Amino acid sequence: MYGKLIFLTISFFVFSTVSFANPVSQEICIAKGNGFIFAGGECIAYKAIAGDKEGPLTIIVHGTWKEGTDILARYTPFAEDLSMLTDTMTIAVALPGYSGSSTNHFTALSHDKTNNLAAQKKYILFLDELIKALKEKYKATTVNYVGHSAGAMMGATLMGLDPDLIQNIALVGGRYNIHEVSKEKELISAVDVIDKISKKAKIVLIYGTKDEISRPEVTKDFYTLAKENGLHVKLVEVKDAPHLDLDRTQTSMEAISKMLEN
Numbered sequence: 001m002y003g004k005l006i007f008l009t010i011s012f013f014v015f016s017t018v019s020f021a022n023p024v025s026q027e028i029c030i031a032k033g034n035g036f037i038f039a040g041g042e043c044i045a046y047k048a049i050a051g052d053k054e055g056p057l058t059i060i061v062h063g064t065w066k067e068g069t070d071i072l073a074r075y076t077p078f079a080e081d082l083s084m085l086t087d088t089m090t091i092a093v094a095l096p097g098y099s100g101s102s103t104n105h106f107t108a109l110s111h112d113k114t115n116n117l118a119a120q121k122k123y124i125l126f127l128d129e130l131i132k133a134l135k136e137k138y139k140a141t142t143v144n145y146v147g148h149s150a151g152a153m154m155g156a157t158l159m160g161l162d163p164d165l166i167q168n169i170a171l172v173g174g175r176y177n178i179h180e181v182s183k184e185k186e187l188i189s190a191v192d193v194i195d196k197i198s199k200k201a202k203i204v205l206i207y208g209t210k211d212e213i214s215r216p217e218v219t220k221d222f223y224t225l226a227k228e229n230g231l232h233v234k235l236v237e238v239k240d241a242p243h244l245d246l247d248r249t250q251t252s253m254e255a256i257s258k259m260l261e262n
Contacts, residue, residue, distance in 0.1 A: 049083040058089065060078060061095070128162050143166045144168040170204040
């Protein structure tokens, strides 16, 4: 019994070590075929839903889930619905550690050895490279971004780090001032770069009245700050909505679709 337990423990350790010790090269990533793209040193799985409009590209970025979660199974239906509503090429991405995406340089957003990964500049710059790679692959002229939770936090920060990359952004249940919850000095969030965000970009901030993870005041405070800085921002309330699947509510979908129509 004890021997079997030791064997299983060792086997799990070896499997975990191997999965992080054998990076997925660009060549291997390319060989995986459609549905994978190599960017920022990672092989990223994604699902693309074609739209009738040429030029715009909408990218959906998820939040923090348990490591190994099949993100694409959850977000592909959302991408399909959004593409149908907007006639726009829509892509759901699986960040490192989810849906078969590599962990060459980054763990999953939820990992016992990493805290506040979505507020680390190096990770946000990786996301920057991923979006640029998708933009180039699909020859997009306009980039739309839909982010939930950690995806929203990273998208908001990225707007300040690379002001010309994203033209329209919907931020759902995000956090925009990491310093309110962490004393780590090296972390970065939207409040640190808000003066760099393009005033031409359209920003939609969405919050749920029953969100216990990103409470309504978090989004409302950032909305006030954004308005004070002259940003083109709209605030949307989703009544009685919790954090989970806030981005997929009817109110959120309508607000996102309206943003993309104009």
